Structure formats: structure tokens, C-alpha cells
Amino acid sequence: MKIKVVKVGGAIVEDEAQLQQLISDFSRIEGPKVLVHGGGRRATKIASQLGIESHMVGGRRITDGEMLNVVTMVYGGLVNKHLVAMLQAQGFNAVGLTGADMDIIRSHKRPLKKMVVDGEEKMIDFGFVGDVECANGNTLAMLLNQGIIPVIAPLTHDGQGNILNTNADTMASETAKALAKDNDVTLIYSFEKKGVLSNPDDDDSVIPVITHESFETYKTDGTISGGMLPKIENALAAVDAGVSRVIITLATAIDGNSGTVIKK
Amino acid sequence: MKIKVVKVGGAIVEDEAQLQQLISDFSRIEGPKVLVHGGGRRATKIASQLGIESHMVGGRRITDGEMLNVVTMVYGGLVNKHLVAMLQAQGFNAVGLTGADMDIIRSHKRPLKKMVVDGEEKMIDFGFVGDVECANGNTLAMLLNQGIIPVIAPLTHDGQGNILNTNADTMASETAKALAKDNDVTLIYSFEKKGVLSNPDDDDSVIPVITHESFETYKTDGTISGGMLPKIENALAAVDAGVSRVIITLATAIDGNSGTVIKK
Numbered sequence: 149m150k151i152k153v154v155k156v157g158g159a160i161v162e163d164e165a166q167l168q169q170l171i172s173d174f175s176r177i178e179g180p181k182v183l184v185h186g187g188g189r190r191a192t193k194i195a196s197q198l199g200i201e202s203h204m205v206g207g208r209r210i211t212d213g214e215m216l217n218v219v220t221m222v223y224g225g226l227v228n229k230h231l232v233a234m235l236q237a238q239g240f241n242a243v244g245l246t247g248a249d250m251d252i253i254r255s256h257k258r259p260l261k262k263m264v265v266d267g268e269e270k271m272i273d274f275g276f277v278g279d280v281e282c283a284n285g286n287t288l289a290m291l292l293n294q295g296i297i298p299v300i301a302p303l304t305h306d307g308q309g310n311i312l313n314t315n316a317d318t319m320a321s322e323t324a325k326a327l328a329k330d331n332d333v334t335l336i337y338s339f340e341k342k343g344v345l346s347n348p349d350d351d352d353s354v355i356p357v358i359t360h361e362s363f364e365t366y367k368t369d370g371t372i373s374g375g376m377l378p379k380i381e382n383a384l385a386a387v388d389a390g391v392s393r394v395i396i397t398l399a400t401a402i403d404g405n406s407g408t409v410i411k412k
Numbered sequence: 413m414k415i416k417v418v419k420v421g422g423a424i425v426e427d428e429a430q431l432q433q434l435i436s437d438f439s440r441i442e443g444p445k446v447l448v449h450g451g452g453r454r455a456t457k458i459a460s461q462l463g464i465e466s467h468m469v470g471g472r473r474i475t476d477g478e479m480l481n482v483v484t485m486v487y488g489g490l491v492n493k494h495l496v497a498m499l500q501a502q503g504f505n506a507v508g509l510t511g512a513d514m515d516i517i518r519s520h521k522r523p524l525k526k527m528v529v530d531g532e533e534k535m536i537d538f539g540f541v542g543d544v545e546c547a548n549g550n551t552l553a554m555l556l557n558q559g560i561i562p563v564i565a566p567l568t569h570d571g572q573g574n575i576l577n578t579n580a581d582t583m584a585s586e587t588a589k590a591l592a593k594d595n596d597v598t599l600i601y602s603f604e605k606k607g608v609l610s611n612p613d614d615d616d617s618v619i620p621v622i623t624h625e626s627f628e629t630y631k632t633d634g635t636i637s638g639g640m641l642p643k644i645e646n647a648l649a650a651v652d653a654g655v656s657r658v659i660i661t662l663a664t665a666i667d668g669n670s671g672t673v674i675k676k
Contacts, residue, residue: 194462197463228489
């Protein structure tokens with residue numbers, strides 16, 4: 149099968165107009181497809197309405213028990229089911245899944261991490277956060293073979309009964325890698341720019357293709373720098389793991405026909 | 413297939429000790445099985461924490477837009493995913509579903525209902541509440557055939573992109589009826605008593621079997637009255653629609669070997 153795995157961020161799924169556009173764009177993608185979504189801002193908002201403080205260390209969220217309940221509600225319920233109902237209205241047979249459902253993505257609780265906080269070295273417990281162990285490509289392929297669209301929320305489980313909060317980008321790449329064992333998979337990351345830009349001040353300076361080789365050149369000459377580096381390193385790692393291509397593109401251009409293509 | 417459809421109420425899934433017991437009891441049921449759950453009390457609690465008032469008319473909840481978001485989060489996310497993760501920990505391959513997922517249960521928004529409120533006749537809009545149109549027995553049977561346990565939250569969709577709040581008892585009976593077209597289905601309602609009692613003051617006076625015929629007798633002689641009447645009428649309707657038997661039993665006895673059996 150030729151499969152497209154599309155990751156969309158929280159900002160898009162939280163704005164009703166952008167969401168309508170997303171559903172319409174996603175509907176037009178031909179062939180078997182998977183949607184992986186975020187939802188962080190809405191979780192933060194609902195947590196604050198519930199009087200639950202969002203604890204951050206080094207810019208990263210700590211998921212304590214109360215916050216885990218919020219993300220389970222918001223990602224797995226509110227955002228996920230809304231997307232599923234909207235896809236059904238377009239005539240697509242979607243199913244909303246967390247990693248626990250059909251055991252599609254298993255993880256383990258992130259071990260304590262050594263971090264420097266306020267100049268002091270500390271062991272940080274990120275709480276109920278899951279580092280992905282494996283995605284179940286066979287089960288996802290079984291659904292796709294039946295014309296069903298998996299809509300995946302950024303939650304996994306540890307096989308011991310615990311739901312764990314998990315990075316949506318990672319869920320998307322692990323899903324793509326698992327499906328790539330037996331299929332031709334394109335992984336599409338939607339983004340606020342048209343692609344990877346050669347000139348950050350020129351929105352149209354999209355680099356059409358990046359390979360391991362050209363990435364080294366772009367790194368050396370400073371064309372690509374900062375936060376874009378790990379994004380492309382992750383994309384290249386997915387490609388090395390068998391994903392045919394990774395596309396970084398505008399959220400309104402998720403059909404895979406524009407943006408930056410990262411391939412071998 | 414011999415299938416058991418088990419409905420458990422909100423009170424059970426909201427208490428961690430009772431929930432552990434439920435998962436353990438449900439795990440011991442042999443063969444293909446479906447779990448349908450409620451969750452109303454937790455939704456009311458979280459709504460109140462969010463400052464959302466629960467509006468009731470004649471003892472029934474009005475589901476406005478804000479309340480719909482709460483039940484979508486709580487039923488479809490918090491309660492459902494917790495149950496799925498717990499079943500996975502027992503080695504069962506569960507999948508959490510609302511009616512929107514795989515289009516398993518479709519409904520339409522309840523039309524305005526004429527009701528007498530405070531002595532005055534009014535047309536009441538219950539809001540985003542779904543009256544079930546049909547359940548998709550084929551898709552549920554496909555999952556069961558693959559050894560997957562559907563865990564169903566009391567939410568449906570209207571095919572127009574809207575999630576609708578739906579009575580969990582109705583979801584259970586519609587699921588059972590849809591599966592009964594091609595299978596031998598037992599529908600089990602868990603309950604705070606050991607079964608239908610012939611003497612309300614004697615918890616052990618369980619009536620073992622109720623048929624259409626004996627129900628008429630029990631009604632006439634007053635053995636069964638009040639709120640139990642519609643429960644048994646619904647059970648008999650399910651039996652008439654092809655469900656092999658309906659069992660009303662204690663929440664800690666959902667294996668189908670005790671309680672009151674309602675059959676043709």
C-alpha cells in the first residue's frame with residue numbers, strides 16, 4: 149500500500165475555521181491515510197479552568213496525575229472525537245485511537261532526566277510521559293486495508309494499565325516507521341511555513357529536497373540552523389528507518405505536493 | 413459466535429476499587445465480549461469544576477454545547493481510555509469507541525419534546541442528545557472476530573459531524589440487537605441489586621427467570637412495580653428483537669451466571 153501519515157499540530161485542531169479547512173484538505177488526500185494530532189494549548193486552557201497549574205521545566209511540561217487526566221480527556225476525548233465525527237460527515241470511516249486502543253503504540257514512563265535548572269543540576273521527573281517503545285504496524289495496516297482511517301491522539305500506554313502523555317511528532321514518526329516495514333509510506337508534518345526555507349525572511353524560498361548529503365552542506369554553510377536542525381535530523385532518521393519520504397509543509401498544503409521533501 | 417454485551421454504570425467506573433473489581437470480573441467472562449459504560453457522575457463533577465451548570469428538566473439532563481464538550485471529554489476520553497488501558501494490562505486487546513468511531517452507532521438529535529414543567533406544558537429541547545438510529549453489527553463482529561474487545565462510551569454521532577450524548581442502557585441494547593442478527597447474544601445489565609427481587613426488603617429474593625407471560629402476572633399481582641417496569645419492558649423488547657437473553661445482576665456478578673434472566 150501507498151500510505152500517507154499526516155501530523156497536524158494543536159493550534160490547527162483548536163480553531164474551528166482552520167479545522168474545517170484541515171478536514172477538507174485531508175479528505176482530498178487519496179489512498180490509505182492516518183491522521184495524528186496534537187492539542188496542547190486546549191489542554192493547558194482546560195487545566196487552568198480546572199485550577200490545575202501547568203508545571204514546566206526547561207520549557208517542557210511536567211505531566212502529574214491531574215494533568216494526565218486533563219490530557220486524556222482533551223486529546224483522547226474532545227479533540228479526537230470531534231475530528232472523527234467530522235471525517236465521518238465527509239464519508240470517511242475514521243476511528244479515533246490512543247496508543248492503548250488495540251495496543252497500537254506502547255511506551256514506558258520516561259526515566260528521571262538529569263537537567264540543569266537555574267544553574268543547578270537536578271534529576272527531573274517528567275511524570276506520566278511516555279517514551280515510545282513500538283508501534284503496531286500490522287493492526288494499523290489491518291484498519292487501512294478495510295478503508296478505515298486511524299485518527300491518533302498523542303497518548304500511549306505502558307501495558308501496565310497507565311495512559312502516558314506522548315509527543316505527537318514522535319507518535320507520527322513511529323507510526324510511519326512501523327507501517328514502512330511493509331508499505332510505501334510518506335510522512336507529512338504540517339507546519340506554519342511553506343517548508344524548510346533557505347532564507348527565513350522569504351516565505352517562498354522553500355528548499356524542495358533535502359538528503360543526508362545536502363543537509364550536511366546546508367548545516368555547514370549555515371542555511372539551516374536552530375530549531376530546524378533536530379526536525380530534519382528526526383526526518384532523516386525516519387527515512388533511514390524505511391519511510392519513503394518525509395514532507396515538511398504548510399498546514400493548508402498537506403496533500404504532499406508541496407513543501408520540503410526529505411529523502412535518502 | 414456467542415457474545416456477551418455487558419453494561420456497567422457510571423458509579424462503578426468512577427470508583428477505583430470497584431473499577432479494579434469490574435475489570436477482574438469482566439476479564440473472567442469467556443468468549444467474545446463488549447463493554448458499554450456510563451460515567452454521568454464524573455461528568456457532572458468536572459462540569460461543576462469548570463463552572464458549567466448542569467441543567468435538568470423533569471430529572472433529565474439538558475446537554476448544551478458546553479456540557480457536550482464535558483461528556484465528550486469525560487466519557488470518550490477519561491473513563492473510556494482508562495478502561496481500555498486496564499484491559500490491555502490484563503492481556504485483552506481492547507479498543508475504546510464512541511458511536512462515531514467506525515460509524516458503529518448513529519443517532520439523530522432528539523426532537524423537541526412536549527413536557528409538563530411546573531404545571532405548564534412546554535416544548536423542551538434536550539440539546540445535544542442522540543436518539544439511536546442504528547448500530548453497526550458487522551463492524552463490531554469484525555472486531556470481535558479478531559479477538560478485539562470493543563469498550564463503548566455513551567456517545568453517538570449524527571453523520572453530520574456532531575457528537576451526541578446518548579443513554580448508555582440504550583447503547584447497550586442497540587449493540588446487543590445489532591449483533592443478535594448473526595449471533596447468540598447475552599445482554600447483561602449490572603445493577604445495585606442481585607437481580608429483580610420479588611420482595612424489595614429481601615436482597616436474596618431474586619426472581620430467576622422472567623418471560624412475557626410471567627411478567628404479566630408479576631405486574632398484575634404487584635410483585636414488580638415502579639422503575640423496574642420500564643427496565644424489564646426494554647429487556648423484553650431486546651429479546652423480541654433477537655437477543656437470546658437479558659440478565660439483570662449485581663455489578664460484581666457480571667459473568668452471567670446469576671441474577672434475573674429475561675427471555676422469551
